[in-house]
Amino acid sequence: MSPHLVLRVVSKLLIPIIVVFGFYVHFHGDYSPGGGFQAGVIIASAVILYALIFGVEAARNAVPPLVVRIGAALGVLIYGGVGVATLIMGENYLDYDVLHPDQAHHTGQHIGILLVELGVLTTVFSVMLAIFYAFAGRAPDIPEEEW
Amino acid sequence: MMDGFDWTQLLDFALMAMLLAVGIAIVRLRNLFAAVMLMGVYSLLSAAWFVTLDAVDVAFTEAAVGAGISTVLMLGAMLLTAREAEPVKAGRHWAALVVVLATGAALFYAIGDMPAYGDPNSPANAYVGLDYLIRTPQEIAVPNVVTAVLASYRGFDTLGETVVIFAAGLGVMLLLGLGGRKPRRDTEEEDEA
Numbered sequence: 104m105s106p107h108l109v110l111r112v113v114s115k116l117l118i119p120i121i122v123v124f125g126f127y128v129h130f131h132g133d134y135s136p137g138g139g140f141q142a143g144v145i146i147a148s149a150v151i152l153y154a155l156i157f158g159v160e161a162a163r164n165a166v167p168p169l170v171v172r173i174g175a176a177l178g179v180l181i182y183g184g185v186g187v188a189t190l191i192m193g194e195n196y197l198d199y200d201v202l203h204p205d206q207a208h209h210t211g212q213h214i215g216i217l218l219v220e221l222g223v224l225t226t227v228f229s230v231m232l233a234i235f236y237a238f239a240g241r242a243p244d245i246p247e248e249e250w
Numbered sequence: 251m252m253d254g255f256d257w258t259q260l261l262d263f264a265l266m267a268m269l270l271a272v273g274i275a276i277v278r279l280r281n282l283f284a285a286v287m288l289m290g291v292y293s294l295l296s297a298a299w300f301v302t303l304d305a306v307d308v309a310f311t312e313a314a315v316g317a318g319i320s321t322v323l324m325l326g327a328m329l330l331t332a333r334e335a336e337p338v339k340a341g342r343h344w345a346a347l348v349v350v351l352a353t354g355a356a357l358f359y360a361i362g363d364m365p366a367y368g369d370p371n372s373p374a375n376a377y378v379g380l381d382y383l384i385r386t387p388q389e390i391a392v393p394n395v396v397t398a399v400l401a402s403y404r405g406f407d408t409l410g411e412t413v414v415i416f417a418a419g420l421g422v423m424l425l426l427g428l429g430g431r432k433p434r435r436d437t438e439e440e441d442e443a
Contacts, residue, residue: 128310133392136306138400144314151322168428175423179416182409197405209391216392216401219408226412230419231319237426238326 107156114156121149129224133213139220143227151235159239168236171229178226185218258302265299280335282328290321303367307396 128135129142154162186197194201199215272292279285293316300309365372382399390398400408 132397133394135394136396137310138307138397141307141310141314144311144319148314148318148322151319155322171428172423175416175419179412182412186405186409197402197409199402209389212390212392212398212402216390216397219401219405220397223408223412226416226419230415230422233419233428234323234422235319235326236428237422238323240428241326241330241426 110156114152118149118153121152122146125149129220130217132220133216139223140227142220143224144231146224147228147231147235150232154235154239159236163236166232168233171232171236174225174229175233178222178224178229181222181225182219183222185215185222189215261302262299265295265302269295269299280337282331282333282335285335286321286324286328289324290317293317293320 125142125145128137128145129139132138132142150162150166153165185199185202189198189201190196192201197215197219200206200209200211202211202214205211269292272288272295276285276288276292279288293312297309297313297317300306300312365374369375382395382403386392386395386398390402392398392402
């Protein structure tokens with residue numbers, strides 16, 4: 104039937120786990136190594152794995168280039184937007200303490216860090232995929248005999 | 251001092267020996283496919299080495315970017331060229347060797363000025379670094395100091411880095427496009443032919 108049956112089955116099992124791990128790395132970045140950048144790269148690599156096994160066209164259908172283009176700018180907007188929000192709330196640019204009234208537990212800092220890291224994640228994920236799409240759109244598929 | 255011997259040093263030496271072996275193999279290989287794969291191996295070994303040096307965040311990035319995405323991008327670039335490297339003239343080898351030896355000798359000469367591993371009085375640990383370690387629990391209340399420095403104390407730098415990544419992606423998109431119109435271009439070429 105289809106070639107690389109083992110690769111297809113294993114990667115289909117792995118890809119959701121990789122994505123969940125990416126989000127874990129992002130949301131757990133306060134407590135353990137990692138953060139938005141690493142999470143973005145991990146989630147992008149899940150899509151790239153999908154493209155390698157099932158073809159670039161399938162990946163383009165799953166994550167369209169339009170999403171990638173918007174995401175790259177959206178991440179920077181999220182990051183900058185957090186700074187503007189803190190400005191409007193009456194503090195310095197990117198001073199997260201005002202984001203939440205609970206000063207004793209520094210909840211504002213936690214919210215701010217998660218939000219700006221979400222911006223980093225969005226931009227990194229989109230840019231990694233954009234570069235991959237730009238390259239993969241030009242290279243021919245790997246011929247059978249070279250697997 | 252023998253009872254205080256740090257056995258993880260042996261791991262460091264083993265990893266460095268493997269890095270050296272892989273590096274030499276990459277230089278000597280003609281087959282670009284194998285060279286690209288070995289560069290992924292090199293990144294993965296570096297990541298493992300960073301872990302033994304307690305630089306887990308750096309190791310994370312190296313494993314994901316160096317071993318993962320760069321390998322795929324190098325593969326994509328390689329598919330556009332030949333599979334085998336052209337043989338290089340012998341004279342160029344000697345010039346490269348001289349440059350590498352001179353740089354290596356300068357680096358070895360500088361080792362004497364490096365602080366010992368984990369030295370609390372080294373410049374990296376003493377001034378601002380110590381300040382971050384002391385103040386993060388009270389001011390940010392985040393267990394991972396790396397995240398606190400990255401996202402909060404140096405939020406401006408990270409914003410700049412995000413913009414740099416965005417600009418890099420924008421440059422690639424402007425130069426190469428997203429490859430979305432590839433099938434249409436093919437049919438145009440066929441029409442012309």
